[in-house]
Amino acid sequence: MQPARIMDPKEKPEATSSPPPPRLDCIKCFDMLWFCYSPFHQMQNYYRHGEFDNCFGKWGDLVDCLTLKTKRAAEVEEILIAREKAKPHIWTYRTVDEASENWWRMYKHFVMLSRPLSSSAQLRPKSNES
Template sequence: MADYKDNDSTYTEEDDKKYDCSLTQAFDQHILCYTIGGQAINYYRYGERKNCKANWENLKFCLKLKSKPIEIRKKMILEKEALKAEQKSKEKSSLDVWEIRE
């Protein structure tokens, strides 16, 4: 991988940090999703148990990225961020559960 970095004139250390993910952080988020506190907050806000599938998918995605060159990682992360933004706009809001007080 060192040869790849040396031969690419547009490569920067900032790109390596920006277009990478932390396995430790992804694993922690996945475990945190199943804790009582995480589930209680979601139940209070949205009225249902939290689905942790997205955190598991994020952990698997992070594992896939580790073996890819920076160009492919960048493309994969940008695609995932666009998909995540689209899904977030379709998610249920806490305003769907609670009524606004006057």
């Protein structure tokens, strides 16, 4: 039996060419579900969105994680990599027209509920959709 090799502090460990495979951790899903039912999260959600969080999404994430735990490791790795590639990039680049349409779609109700604008400011013309 060979003695354990002690690595010299100046020596660097072997670098791998690919990133480590994604790891499935259901404890994080359970923690997020637990936090979802906390009074702090519920009041924060009520303050921000005007309604309490029903936590259905967190339940779905936990069930999905537990379901993936029943599959083979190679199959799970393939599914997680496919999901990571399918996620939209954090920065969505839009043209000026696309950005304007998106802004109006998201915030039109705030503009319509606010006080009337001064005569120098004009509302965007109504489009055919609504």
